[in-house]
Amino acid sequence: MQGPLASLKVLDFSTLLPGPFASLLLADMGAEVLRIESPGRPDLLRALPPHDQGVSASHAYLNRNKRSLALDLKQPAALEIIKRLLGDHDILLEQFRPGVMERLGLGYEALMVINPRLIYVSITGYGQTGPYKDRAGHDINYLALAGLASQTGRVDSGPLPLGIQAADIAGGSLHGVIGLLAAVIARQHTGLGQHLDVSMTDCVFSLHAMAGAGYLACGVEPGWERQMLNGGSFYDYYRTRDGRWMSVGSLEPPFMQALCDALGRPELAALGLAPEPGQQQKLKQQLQAEFEKHDFAEICALFARVDACVEPVLSLEEALEHPQLQARELVTTVPRSDGSSQAQMACPLKFSQGLPEPRHIGAKLGEHTDQVLEELGFSDERIAQLRGDRVVG
DSSP, X not given: OOOTTTXXXXXXXXXXXHHHHHHHXXXXXXXXXXXEEOSSXXXXXXXXXXXXXXXXXXXXXXTTTEEEEEBOTTSHHHHHHHHXXXXXXXXXXXXXXXXXXXXXXXXXXXXXXXXXXXXXXXXXXSOSSSTTTTOOOOHHHHHHHTTSGGGSEXXXXXXXXXXXXXXXXXXXXXXXXXXXXXXXXXXXXXXOOOEEXXXXXXXXXXXXXXXXXXXXXXXXXXXTTTSXXXXXXXXXXXXXXXXXXXXXXXXXXXXXXXXXXXXXXGGGHHHHTOOOHHHHHHHHHHHHHHHTTXXXXXXXXXXXXXXXXXXXXXXXXXXXXXXXXXXXXXEEEEEOTTSOEEEEEOOOOOOTTOOOOOOOSSOOTTTTHHHHHHHTTOOHHHHHHHHHTTSBO
């Protein structure tokens, strides 16, 4: 079976998380993705624990369905290989700091001359312009500078480090894929590619969907536990008697009434509709007192029968066992090169015509180098020479 993106061929120069997660989505949807990786400085993700049979589980997941070409981009002969690949790989994804690809002779302006249909996606922390364009950063820094950390936390303890890399994935990976596919649609009409400048800070800043709109239009500054959805109202987490947690999102009146009825405190529903911060804090205290009367299993059983937007805070192990997640088939089995298999998270996108079965876990460094060079028409002698000169690995 071919996926909906089977017509796309992608050169992926990215490493770590943002670019690889983007190209994973493309590969899962059928695109042919070829990773270009340095033989002397492989992706640091390869060393990230934990390891399964000597292979990083994260690398095996993020790079499944992709081929690997080990290529030293600092050698002039590497440019010859890239130019040949550009004959039919008309999408390029890179994650270097601004200027690095240009210094290697692989910048957009140089490569578009070879293939005007080239869609060139650059994912960086701060973008291709601005005073921070050359500055190093990580997910936590982008969230801080974009203003999200200033409203994600507690008044008495400050900002909270998130359990996922929101700026990397929501800011870089997902926006990168959206922009890339929009450029593909535009190319169908114009015949021309273009350069996408994806800044993780820019894109995660745009996630201020409500707080940002409120500040720009009304001057309301968001902050820790000030807004309805960040702890400033009853919309929050509540500890049970045995130290577990429940999430409560009963915003609409029917759900609020169902919540209070289930807890045996129907009179509290009126407080849920009161916008005053003092009333909201009073309600939170009352709800917390009620939740602390019950163990986690008891409160889970209670709200399993009540449609009130109240759900348990699950561990990853528990989430994998939840009937809803199991029904959605969010885990798949992916072949290893030795014929065995590895359990991985499945592509979450559901197409009525289905998606192709996963082909293999993340490839070994340079696993497909000879295969790719042969497809490009290089002779055995030339491949041996390139390997001897350490252009490829």
